[in-house]
Amino acid sequence: MKRTFDTGNAAITEGAILAGCRLFSGYPITPATEIAENMSRRLPQVGGFYLQAEDENAALHICNGGSIGGLKAMTATSGPGFILFADPFGWAVSSEIPVVIVNSQRVGPVSGITGAPGQGEFYFSRYLTHGGNYETIVLAPNSVQEAFCLTVRAFYLAERFRTPVTVLADQMVTDGWETLIIPETDEEFRGMGLESVPRRIHPGPEFYPASDAIDIPPVVLGHNTGAACSDWTPTDRGHDTEDVTWQHKHAWRLIHKIRNHRELIDESETWFLEDDPEIILVAYGTPSRVVQSAVRAARKEGLKVGGIRPISLWPFQDALFSRKASYLTVELNWDGQLVREVQRAAAPGSSVHFWGRCGELPSVRELLAAVRRLKEGKALERDGWRTEAW
Amino acid sequence: MAERIEILISGFGGQGVVRIGQILGQAAVYEGLFTTMLISHGTETRGGYVRSQLVISDEFIDSPVVERPDYFCAFSAIAYGMFKVLCTPQSLILHNPDLVTPDSALSARHWAIRAESLAERELGNAVFANVIFLGALSSKLKSISSENLVRALQDRLPPRYHEQNLRALELGRSL
Numbered sequence: 001m002k003r004t005f006d007t008g009n010a011a012i013t014e015g016a017i018l019a020g021c022r023l024f025s026g027y028p029i030t031p032a033t034e035i036a037e038n039m040s041r042r043l044p045q046v047g048g049f050y051l052q053a054e055d056e057n058a059a060l061h062i063c064n065g066g067s068i069g070g071l072k073a074m075t076a077t078s079g080p081g082f083i084l085f086a087d088p089f090g091w092a093v094s095s096e097i098p099v100v101i102v103n104s105q106r107v108g109p110v111s112g113i114t115g116a117p118g119q120g121e122f123y124f125s126r127y128l129t130h131g132g133n134y135e136t137i138v139l140a141p142n143s144v145q146e147a148f149c150l151t152v153r154a155f156y157l158a159e160r161f162r163t164p165v166t167v168l169a170d171q172m173v174t175d176g177w178e179t180l181i182i183p184e185t186d187e188e189f190r191g192m193g194l195e196s197v198p199r200r201i202h203p204g205p206e207f208y209p210a211s212d213a214i215d216i217p218p219v220v221l222g223h224n225t226g227a228a229c230s231d232w233t234p235t236d237r238g239h240d241t242e243d244v245t246w247q248h249k250h251a252w253r254l255i256h257k258i259r260n261h262r263e264l265i266d267e268s269e270t271w272f273l274e275d276d277p278e279i280i281l282v283a284y285g286t287p288s289r290v291v292q293s294a295v296r297a298a299r300k301e302g303l304k305v306g307g308i309r310p311i312s313l314w315p316f317q318d319a320l321f322s323r324k325a326s327y328l329t330v331e332l333n334w335d336g337q338l339v340r341e342v343q344r345a346a347a348p349g350s351s352v353h354f355w356g357r358c359g360e361l362p363s364v365r366e367l368l369a370a371v372r373r374l375k376e377g378k379a380l381e382r383d384g385w386r387t388e389a390w
Numbered sequence: 391m392a393e394r395i396e397i398l399i400s401g402f403g404g405q406g407v408v409r410i411g412q413i414l415g416q417a418a419v420y421e422g423l424f425t426t427m428l429i430s431h432g433t434e435t436r437g438g439y440v441r442s443q444l445v446i447s448d449e450f451i452d453s454p455v456v457e458r459p460d461y462f463c464a465f466s467a468i469a470y471g472m473f474k475v476l477c478t479p480q481s482l483i484l485h486n487p488d489l490v491t492p493d494s495a496l497s498a499r500h501w502a503i504r505a506e507s508l509a510e511r512e513l514g515n516a517v518f519a520n521v522i523f524l525g526a527l528s529s530k531l532k533s534i535s536s537e538n539l540v541r542a543l544q545d546r547l548p549p550r551y552h553e554q555n556l557r558a559l560e561l562g563r564s565l
Contacts, residue, residue: 003419004419005412005415005416005418005419005425114431114432115429115430115431115432116430172428172454175428175429175431176426176427176428176429176454177411177412177415177425177426177427177429178425178426178427178454179419179424179425179426286454289451289452289453289454289455290452290453290455292452292453293452293453294453296452360430361428361453361454361455362455363455363457364453364455364457365457
């Protein structure tokens with residue numbers, strides 16, 4: 001094991017290299033620029049390719065092309081670049097191209113604030129392209145170490161499910177420095193609970209079956225079948241069609257190959273859920289670290305508080321919210337995003353509340369004050385325009 | 391009982407706010423401790439606002455937020471003005487009195503270090519001021535040995551600058 005002090009950007013780079021990534025294409029953007037920098041240095045050392053694109057739209061197109069060519073590929077960006085993925089992301093979803101996307105969320109909308117964290121792409125990461133008719137996988141690390149592990153996992157899931165997988169980080173994870181442990185042997189890699197699937201090649205000649213089956217190798221151009229890269233609806237041979245019957249079969253596969261294998265995707269961390277919590281704090285990414293401290297501090301005060309941290313964000317884990325309670329989501333945005341999903345999933349009779357801010361993490365003190373107000377049945381209204389309204 | 395040390399370093403881009411956090415954090419990792427450092431910054435490479443929030447602990451760190459700094463290195467009057475409110479009577483604020491005027495209403499302890507002029511006089515360049523601050527700060531941290539601090543500094547800086555930075559570190563530690 002190599003024990004270092006490094007950034008989330010470095011962790012993501014090393015995770016990708018160990019997972020077998022051999023193509024990176026991207027466009028520099030704070031706070032994910034270091035991923036591109038690190039990849040441009042690291043990939044040539046392992047026989048891989050780094051290609052700077054003219055913009056993010058081109059970057060993900062290049063990654064898709066590289067993946068169809070047989071390489072594991074990744075791109076990384078922040079919100080203003082993430083929006084340009086809409087087109088190539090849809091192509092990767094529909095043509096079932098394994099590819100890994102990293103988005104380090106900063107403050108938005110548009111350029112917003114560069115060097116400060118936000119969480120504005122919770123829903124956007126789910127609906128990154130148009131047309132619906134698909135399910136997607138999004139993973140959210142809350143530490144440098146987890147950024148490493150979830151990058152490895154993203155490649156693993158992308159290969160097994162033939163789909164783009166998004167690592168939805170935030171500025172504090174990618175720019176932040178922390179103790180980072182990197183395995184140096186296969187045994188250490190497995191010992192850390194990490195898994196990897198080598199790139200395999202679709203045997204052809206048929207395209208993918210109209211089923212929810214996973215672990216079917218992705219199509220690689222020049223091998224067995226050429227039907228791979230058209231963005232039209234495919235028949236079972238991968239030929240273009242405008243027949244709605246084939247479209248239905250295609251959409252069913254895109255949705256249910258993911259929804260029917262939730263046991264491979266769902267991941268979460270919880271605190272004091274079995275200890276009769278009345279108030280449950282919910283957060284993903286860096287704010288969840290503060291939530292963890294706040295839950296512990298609340299318990300020390302004798303308050304019946306618990307915590308939930310979804311690690312896989314999409315598909316959303318409704319089952320985590322089956323307990324009737326008062327839920328408080330803690331998010332790095334002012335408009336409230338995660339809170340809407342929790343409100344939808346929460347057990348009947350629950351109340352759902354929102355604590356939001358952008359650009360700065362909350363403090364334990366602030367969260368404890370919110371918990372006390374909830375316990376007293378008071379609204380979380382704060383000064384002036386800082387209200388609970390969402 | 392876990393010991394959690396919170397350190398806040400803030401100033402302008404180019405003053406070495408992130409660099410000294412990197413060295414200190416790396417030294418803490420060499421000590422086998424857990425370390426987190428959050429970085430906040432503006433768009434500019436130099437001259438913009440920068441803040442490092444460093445937490446060192448002998449157990450896993452959940453919240454990485456510095457809420458009550460044990461040590462605050464204020465490299466500019468603006469940084470001092472922004473974050474002095476977080477300080478408690480136990481906090482120690484390291485500052486350069488040529489740049490920062492202490493707030494007499496504050497109960498925190500202040501330690502005045504004329505690091506820029508000291509660096510210019512002893513090392514011929516004010517750029518070493520941040521490592522003088524690092525030396526001074528590290529002399530208060532019992533959990534980090536000077537051997538590991540030197541090792542971390544050598545890891546994080548190019549070899550051609552080692553000699554002068556090690557002298558700056560020693561200057562700081564002897565204050």
